Amino acid sequence: LGAPSAPTCPGACSTSVAEGLTPEHSQVSGDKDIPAINQGLISETPESSFLVEGDIIRPSPFRLLSVTSNKWPKNIGGIVEVPFLLSSKYDEPSRQAILEAFAEFERSTCIRFVAYQGQRDFISILPMSGCFSGVGRSGGMQVVSLAPTCFQKGRGIVLHELMHVLGFWHEHARADRDRYIRVNWNEILPGF
Numbered sequence: 001l002g003a004p005s006a007p008t009c010p011g012a013c014s015t016s017v018a019e020g021l022t023p024e025h026s027q028v029s030g031d032k033d034i035p036a037i038n039q040g041l042i043s044e045t046p047e048s049s050f051l052v053e054g055d056i057i058r059p060s061p062f063r064l065l066s067v068t069s070n071k072w073p074k075n076i077g078g079i080v081e082v083p084f085l086l087s088s089k090y091d092e093p094s095r096q097a098i099l100e101a102f103a104e105f106e107r108s109t110c111i112r113f114v115a116y117q118g119q120r121d122f123i124s125i126l127p128m129s130g131c132f133s134g135v136g137r138s139g140g141m142q143v144v145s146l147a148p149t150c151f152q153k154g155r156g157i158v159l160h161e162l163m164h165v166l167g168f169w170h171e172h173a174r175a176d177r178d179r180y181i182r183v184n185w186n187e188i189l190p191g192f
């Protein structure tokens with residue numbers, strides 16, 4: 001994690017991030033992917049669950065009226081800082097996975113995850129039940145849950161949830177989705 005090395009944003013923040021950072025569940029598919037891990041968090045009636053699309057904290061309707069931007073601000077040097085708090089409950093391998101995920105963003109984008117030092121808006125990463133995050137900057141402290149099971153297959157899920165923190169929704173929820181894929185609606189589980 002060190003000081004920002006690049007004075008300008010290498011493209012990634014203006015339009016899109018590097019392809020390798022696209023959050024796709026396929027990256028973490030296998031024995032335990034995010035939907036499987038979070039299954040117990042999705043209630044019988046997914047419409048009332050606190051999560052949408054399996055791992056995204058449902059945006060508050062009040063928030064939509066009260067803020068104009070949920071982007072993390074870019075400073076004059078073109079760097080976007082995201083302050084973080086890391087729970088002391090993590091064991092060393094999990095901690096390392098998170099720090100490596102931070103470093104991976106730093107390698108290809110202008111994003112810098114920086115240790116929390118009293119900033120107004122920040123993320124608090126802690127092992128609650130399941131793997132989930134809000135999308136974008138929520139204002140104040142925002143929780144990113146990464147339970148021990150979220151680390152079973154390396155840092156893929158960590159990267160996925162951090163993409164949500166940065167403001168990315170799932171690819172299948174993009175406005176221009178239908179120009180690229182055909183949705184088999186009858187194959188979708190209720191609530192998803």
Ligand SMILES: [Zn+2]
Pocket residue numbers: 023055056160161164170
């Ligand atoms: Zn997700």
